[in-house]
Amino acid sequence: MxxxxxxxxxxxxxxxxxxxxxxxxxxxxxxxxxxxxxxxxxxxxxxxxxxxxxxxxxxxxxxxxxxxxxxxxxxxxxxxxxxxxxxxxxxxxxxxxxxxxxxxxxxxxxxxxxxxxxxxxxxxxYPLLPQLDESHTLSISSDLLKAMIRQTTFAVSTSETSPILTGVLWNFKQERLKLIACDRLRMASRESHVETANPIDFQNIVIAGKSLNELSKLLPDQSMLVDIVVANNQVLFKMDTILFYTRMLDGTYPDTSKLIPQSFQTELTIDTKKLADAIDRAYLLSREEKTNIVKMTLKDESTVEISSSSSELGKVTEQIEAHKLSGELLSISFNSKYMLDALKVIDSDFIQICFRGAMQPIIMKPEDHSNMLHLIMPYRTTN
Amino acid sequence: MxxxxxxxxxxxxxxxxxxxxxxxxxxxxxxxxxxxxxxxxxxxxxxxxxxxxxxxxxxxxxxxxxxxxxxxxxxxxxxxxxxxxxxxxxxxxxxxxxxxxxxxxxxxxxxxxxxxxxxxxxxxxYPLLPQLDESHTLSISSDLLKAMIRQTTFAVSTSETSPILTGVLWNFKQERLKLIACDRLRMASRESHVETANPIDFQNIVIAGKSLNELSKLLPDQSMLVDIVVANNQVLFKMDTILFYTRMLDGTYPDTSKLIPQSFQTELTIDTKKLADAIDRAYLLSREEKTNIVKMTLKDESTVEISSSSSELGKVTEQIEAHKLSGELLSISFNSKYMLDALKVIDSDFIQICFRGAMQPIIMKPEDHSNMLHLIMPYRTTN
Structure with missing residues (x-):
């Protein structure tokens, strides 16, 4: 040579x-x-x-x-x-x-x-790379794929006690691609329409979050097409001059649809950035306490209060104006780090937050489209 | 308040x-x-x-x-x-x-x-800051002070077995400020003329390398004056709106002048950047072996060979032209990381390297001024 x-x-x-x-x-x-x-x-x-x-x-x-x-x-x-x-x-x-x-x-x-x-x-x-049957191939724009990975992968579990939850679930059915990541305390899902030349579908494809983060670094930001080949226990992402092979995780991904409440008592629409900034300040204090617990209180139909407190350090309080608020007023505590992670990837100026009570999951969606959903479990606190 | x-x-x-x-x-x-x-x-x-x-x-x-x-x-x-x-x-x-x-x-x-x-x-x-007698005050340009710290502090010892060597020695005598740092295998020294209004001098002021690195971050890059106040066991650096106090290290700094040979067998002048790049490549290999040993061989009066080898990985060899070379040819091995550290701070296009034999200290100086001196101990190798 x-x-x-x-x-x-x-x-x-x-x-x-x-x-x-x-x-x-x-x-x-x-x-x-x-x-x-x-x-x-x-x-x-x-x-x-x-x-x-x-x-x-x-x-x-x-x-x-x-x-x-x-x-x-x-x-x-x-x-x-x-x-x-x-x-x-x-x-x-x-x-x-x-x-x-x-x-x-x-x-x-x-x-x-x-x-x-x-x-x-x-x-x-040197081991041979797998030879994949390319009959199950999906073509998707690189920038869309990169966004979908970024908007879900942060929510995978980092604990090896349920290995399947360290991956992101990929489903494709009737030209809808859906990615879901969850651990026991939060969930992120993102879907998109993807046209295909031949009718294909696949279910329960689970790819390690770690692998998707590496793939993401290789995906160009432009809207070039990436071919996704699904075969046996491997998924291949084909870019212009790069081939990226990853193993699927073994096991069955849990059914997350049951986690999402079907009706709500309270619906709030609020400025995404203002909420993120206020929670970030409250998070600073809660992080010192190593709990990350922040409280959101709906005071009246136009006022949302974000607060956290620590007996040693002090207290952070802030009121933000609600864009829309309907239903029962409530007070709910949650892991502010999880909320911040979700707010960072929501691509909408306003978000809708739905509550079913202080002990039920919090659901967050962009105000202007329904392709994304985030779920956060509340903390059960006494104050 | x-x-x-x-x-x-x-x-x-x-x-x-x-x-x-x-x-x-x-x-x-x-x-x-x-x-x-x-x-x-x-x-x-x-x-x-x-x-x-x-x-x-x-x-x-x-x-x-x-x-x-x-x-x-x-x-x-x-x-x-x-x-x-x-x-x-x-x-x-x-x-x-x-x-x-x-x-x-x-x-x-x-x-x-x-x-x-x-x-x-x-x-x-809150503890009170020391009240210092400001009769021993030296004024020096901020950018010069920053350069002098950068050109010496990297060479302090990181081992706590000789605490005094974790500091930089400051001497001031007859309007010459001299900084020296050394561990047992290398030494860096830098001096400069500093005018004073009143005749002052000080000896054996040793300031921790760590403290000087922090000071350096606060020193502006412009040529503003910094006042240095030496009193009791404290040194105070006075900048525009910032006061920086540091304790002196206890103990007597060893006499490093004895380390420097007075006469040499070989003198080499060489392009600083070309030498640094060649040693950097050889260093990559030697680092994998965890020895950092690189060999410099003076082949003839115009050729310097830089090499390193590893039984597992391979070999790096490179020849550079000597700018000037006089005296006996020799082959000498040294810690390439130490050599690179020194080459990075030498502010001259050509450097002069003086040898007294393969087992004697290597002395490096900028070609165009004598305000800086670096010493590196050779490795005793058999090949």
């Missing part, structure tokens, strides 16, 4: 696949990045068995003019230690680099005056 | 004094910031007993016009918990804030619609 390649393009590709490198892997070959050189370009692969990322560097790229990125001298493969390879490429002195594999996978890297020899590993030992 | 103050000015002042708040203090009153309100303005004080910082906010500030910053309604004092006070002020909704102390030091903070009560502490319990 021998090639010459532009440093910046190689570096960018290494950064992409490096997100799949785990520092805690027990499989030596997976501490490396696999490099495959074919006449059409260079493919980098990294994996931690949960996720695998593949990035392709074509021999030419198009900009204002066609630029040669890779010159393939001899096709071939090698596995190089990810951390050292990634750092040394970033710090090479010249804009291009030559990589040549010699006997026993000893790899020579030359750039400017620098010459590096890296002990490579046998690419035959 | 009652006052009204602009939030941003109060916030800036809190950020300044907060650098003296330690999260590990065992003295409850020192978890707080002391606020003193006099007709002329507001003084904030914070301390961790090692360092104390005082910041003054005058009632008016001058810009294109005179702006009222503070309105003093009732002079007085209180101590408020630093962390919560600092966070809540930053997040207040309006540009101004009213602070009022009521019975038992309960303090009311009002801004916009937000109302916060903080349980304050008795300012009488």
């Amino acid at each position: 021998k090639l010459s390649i532009l440093k910046d393009d190689l570096n960018e590709s290494i950064q992409h696949v490096s997100k799949a490198i785990s520092s805690r892997t027990t499989i030596p070959i997976l501490t490396g990045i696999k490099i495959d050189v074919q006449p059409s370009g260079v493919t980098l692969t990294a994996s931690d068995t949960e996720i695998s990322i593949q990035s392709f560097i074509p021999i030419e790229k198009e900009g204002t003019a066609v630029v040669a990125v890779v010159e393939v001298l001899t096709p071939g493969s090698v596995v190089l230690p990810a951390k050292f390879f990634s750092e040394i490429i970033r710090k090479l002195p010249a804009p291009d680099v030559t990589i040549e594999v010699k006997d026993n996978f000893l790899t020579w890297i030359r750039s400017g005056t620098a010459e590096i020899q890296i002990v490579g590993l046998d690419p035959e030992e | 009652k006052l009204s103050i602009l939030k941003d000015d109060l916030n800036e002042s809190i950020q300044h004094v907060s650098k003296a708040i330690s999260s590990r203090t065992t003295i409850p009153i020192l978890t707080g910031i002391k606020i003193d309100v006099q007709p002329s303005g507001v003084t904030l004080t914070a301390s961790d007993t090692e360092i104390s910082i005082q910041s003054f906010i005058p009632i008016e500030k001058e810009g294109t016009a005179v702006v009222a910053v503070v309105e003093v309604l009732t002079p007085g004092s209180v101590v408020l918990p630093a962390k919560f006070f600092s966070e809540i002020i930053r997040k207040l909704p309006a540009p101004d804030v009213t602070i009022e102390v009521k019975d038992n030091f309960l303090t009311w903070i009002r801004s916009g619609t937000a109302e916060i009560q903080i349980v304050g502490l008795d300012p009488e319990e």
Whole structure:
């Protein structure tokens, strides 16, 4: 294997696949990045068995003019230690680099005056990526997918006692894609219309929140199409030059629809930012107490009071004007961190909050669309 | 005590004094910031007993016009918990804030619609700052002082086995200020001419590296004058509106002049940046081996080779052109991290490196001035 390649393009590709490198892997070959050189370009692969990322560097790229990125001298493969390879490429002195594999996978890297020899590993030992049946493929805009992940993934459970709840549930039915995340104290759900050429649906696909956060970093902000392939126990996200494979979590995701009350006693519409800022100030105090408990009191039909108190530190109180308020007045306590997390991702100037009483779940929705729903369980307090 | 103050000015002042708040203090009153309100303005004080910082906010500030910053309604004092006070002020909704102390030091903070009560502490319990005799005062430009601290403090010892070496030695004699930091394996020294109105000198003033790093963050980058007051066991740095007090370390700083060889066998002058970049690449490999050992070989009178090798990972080799090289050729191994630290602070395009043999200290100096000297002990290796 021998090639010459532009440093910046190689570096960018290494950064992409490096997100799949785990520092805690027990499989030596997976501490490396696999490099495959074919006449059409260079493919980098990294994996931690949960996720695998593949990035392709074509021999030419198009900009204002066609630029040669890779010159393939001899096709071939090698596995190089990810951390050292990634750092040394970033710090090479010249804009291009030559990589040549010699006997026993000893790899020579030359750039400017620098010459590096890296002990490579046998690419035959590298695990093969799964071959997926692509008949279940959904195409979705990258920016929408990124938003849906951001608006749900924060709510996954971080406790390993119910592994299934550390994932996000994906359902697709009648051209509606729905993502749900919940732990025992809150839930976030987001849905969207997604057109498909062929009628497909899938249920109970659960993907680890951790994996989705890594995927999110690779998704471009523009509205490029991403293909989602669902097959066996794997999901593949296909971007322009990047393939992102992730394992599904085993088990059955609980039915969260039963958690949501069907009727309410009180409905409040309020300015999202004003509420978030007031809760943030009350949260500062409640965090010092390590409870995060903040109280919301509906004082009259136009006044909402946000408060928290600590016997040691003091008290925070603030009144905000309600935009609309109907039904019974009440006072309810909740985890302000959970409320803040939800308010941060609600993409609407006003939100609607529905209550069924001080001991029942709080439901939050954007005022101007019904594609998003957040649920927070109240605290049972005596004051 | 009652006052009204602009939030941003109060916030800036809190950020300044907060650098003296330690999260590990065992003295409850020192978890707080002391606020003193006099007709002329507001003084904030914070301390961790090692360092104390005082910041003054005058009632008016001058810009294109005179702006009222503070309105003093009732002079007085209180101590408020630093962390919560600092966070809540930053997040207040309006540009101004009213602070009022009521019975038992309960303090009311009002801004916009937000109302916060903080349980304050008795300012009488707050330790008094030392009263210093200001007869030993030195005035130095802020940017020069900041540079001198940056160019030496990195070399202090981090080990508590010789507490005196965790500090930087300050000597002032015949209008020369000299700072020295060393642990057992390296030394950094920097001196400068500083004019004084009255003849003063001081010896063996040792200030903790930690304290100097905090001071450095407060020093403005402009060339404003800073007064340095040396008295008893305290040093006070007086800036425009900030006073920074630090304790001196007890003990006698070792005589480092004996470490520096008086004659050399080899003298090399080389491009600072090229050498730093080459050593940085070799360092990447040596760091993986957890030794940081890099070898410099003077191959002939114009060629310097930088290399490191690891049986597991591979080898990095690079040749750089010497600008000037005289004396015996040699090969010497050293801690590349120490060399990089020194190269980063040397403010000269070319540096001079002097050797007395492979087992003797390496001396590094800027090529164009003699106000700075770095010493690195070599590694005794067999290869």
